[in-house]
Amino acid sequence: MNTAQMQLFDRDLLLARRLRAHPNLPDADFLLRRTADDIGERLDATMREFPLAVDLSARGGFMSATLRQQERVGTVIACERAATLLGGARPAIVCDDELPPFAPASLDLVVSSMALHWVNDLPGALVQLRRALKPDGLFIAAMPGGATLTELRQSLLAADAETTGGAPPRVSPFADIRELGALLQRAGFALPVVDLEPVTVRYESLFALLRDLRAMGATSVLSERDRKPLTRATLLRAAEIYAERFADADGRIRATVEIIHLSGWAPHESQQQPLKPGSAKMRLADALNPEKPIGKD
Template sequence: MSETGVVFDRALGRLRLTRALGGDYPDFLLERATQDLDERLSAVLRRFTVAVDLGTPLPLAAPVLRAKAEMALRMVEAARETADLAADFLGDLEHLPLGPGSLDLAASLLALQGVNDLPGALIQIRRALRPDGLFIGCLLGGRTLHELRQVLLEAEAETTGGVSPRIAPFADLRDLGSLLQRAGFALPVVDSEVVTVRYRDIFGLLRDLRAMGWSNALTARRRSGLRRDTLMRAAALYAEQFSDADGRLRATFEMVWLSGWAPHESQQKPLRPGSAKARLADALGVPEIGTGDKAG
């Protein structure tokens, strides 16, 4: 982390994303996230009045939200110069242009992992939801690109005698659950899925990352580019350590899903400790064993 506590150069990140969206953007991860979003929302047996997509790079989530809400908007975080935004509006995930209690449903796909203040972003989302409003989001988790992170550190240490941060620090699953609770969400749920993408070599992976606008935007990054000898050593290490029997290389993307509701009196609440009126042992038909007692 930088001395100021700012992990990401947000202006640089938005610039790279804007350039990526103007090119041949690889949407395989976003397509998968969109399908998952559709399945998860289909299990919610209600319609919403106002829904917003917060910063998803491509407009893939919009049709899913329109199927669940009377009005669906899309917040575009990438800085683009156009006056015709249609149902889109420009905004910043760290400074959301949303009034308190203005939404019933908020969704975000593969965008929130790039903010400096994730707790603050979640708090803003929670405040923007009306009572019993739903937030559901997907972001990259801690196991993402662990192979690339490892080989780049090893290769740079070998070839230069030092290391520079090159892969973003992604949040841990347990930490994200705590952040939802701290932000004031009710009924928080966190789960993850590991997606393994295979490449012929490390260069194909790097091309995809660049084409998605995910090049290094860490504030503590070394400003000089990756040296050729470091890159070639990293390629060799990747092939040695993370290749399958057919020679193709594995790249891990951990897709973490977060969901939580704005508190409402109609929601289920946990019972107070000691308020149970029946014993589990009676329900199971077994003798109850007290604390400190030995079975049998």
Template sequence: MNSVEAAPEIFDRTLLARRRARAAPRVQEVAPILDAAAEILLDRLDDTTRRFTRALDLGGRGAVAPRLAARGIPFVVSMDLAAPMAARAGGMPLAADEEWLPFAPHSFDLIVASLSLHMVNDLPGALVQLRQALAPDGLFLASLPGLGTLQPLREALAAAESETRGGISPRVSPFPELRDLAALLQRAGFALPVADQDRLSLEWRTPMALVADLRAAGETNAIRARDSRTPPRALFPRAFAGLPLRHEAPLLVMTGWAPHDSQPKPARPGSATTRLADALGAVEHKAGDRAG
């Protein structure tokens, strides 16, 4: 019998759901950041003439569903891990887990996940489920904070904890690298997969304002390996001393389509009708020949 290796559980999803629920009444405090990320992601819709009628807003926290409705999409479901956050998102609310989607195949022709998949333990498995929930020729759009996001905060906390405790524990989430995302889309069965990178310009008045924004977004530390002990009194003052308050955060964007017969197909090997040498105006040599 074949065994399937379970994905490592990096994040405590139960804790994340509680923090998302607690953050729901304050999520408007980070609306400018969520709105900026949603605008960057939804700009990709301008690159297609496809018209969508059934959309899933996955974790948009009020920044995505209203923009989809403004584009004339008549049916939008807003799903979030926490029911209070889903209720504020702007679409038909649904509390559910991205790792266990409750949708029948072909339920949507558009799925948008804005800043909502970076704390999923099994991202490859979630992408497979999302592709299955799309109708043929349906579009998937997602953005994730990329490697380097909150790096100044990560380094400051690590240095301060090393000084005060003689060791470090994870206090900022790990983030994916751009080079991995297109391969993940292809592995999940998406057609025409594309991964690219944009930037979010972030600025805070004080270090505590940065922390407040993380709490309001439901983005505080949910790593299972986190240190649950009370931190030393000096940890945060030492970490925040001299912390840069302006940050260019990498925003990774994934685009993929559910396969359909109408989509462009790669040419068969050997089917080309024009030689590359002719196109370049060069002389073609057989293998083993010496130039000149």
């Protein structure tokens, strides 16, 4: 099979749309700001020094700025696929987060905010990031989860079925939280943690939601997307369906965003280790017996 045919996302189109949207990002940067703040709070609770950190998706500069405010974080290198997206941040390098160019055991902290969901080979990228971390180095990220934009997806599918008789994919798929936990383990991370935060964003209409997605550079870049433009009839019907099914009492519509936070450490001997089989001091049956006091014969 041709390798190009196996690519879920058109990464060149993604970059082009981000570059086109870059001047309008301040109009729709609330998710980037929120996830940067959330990751900053999580790092506050980590009693570790990180002399060298990388912001793997520095678009907007929010995450890099947050990292530089952390007392225990030293040098922060901002990374993006185009110099324009770096916004003048220094130090910085232009690189592809799908192919991180870092030497093995060279980094203390790697952070990614709302970008890894566009990576075609996420398992491979996670393995490379784990290798780039020094022993006991930390990887921490945020990305959209599986139910993100479910209302938009349902409305477009229903409208397409009514107006064209088809159901072309128009919203990109997002990762499942259970799959991400397994991917961290497969990549060799120790002490993996994955949790989900549901967020509801409200809009005046479907058209306001689409304006935000374009301003974020976050419209679909599926390689197998329908190349025909969305017809006016389908778009108007989708707006009607959205309002019928997902509007609140005041008429504003809801858009779900699932923010998945994930973290893992490069293995180190100082970390907590699971007990060896057979080393338990008590039988499980005794611990589960409510009639027998624990620790007594």
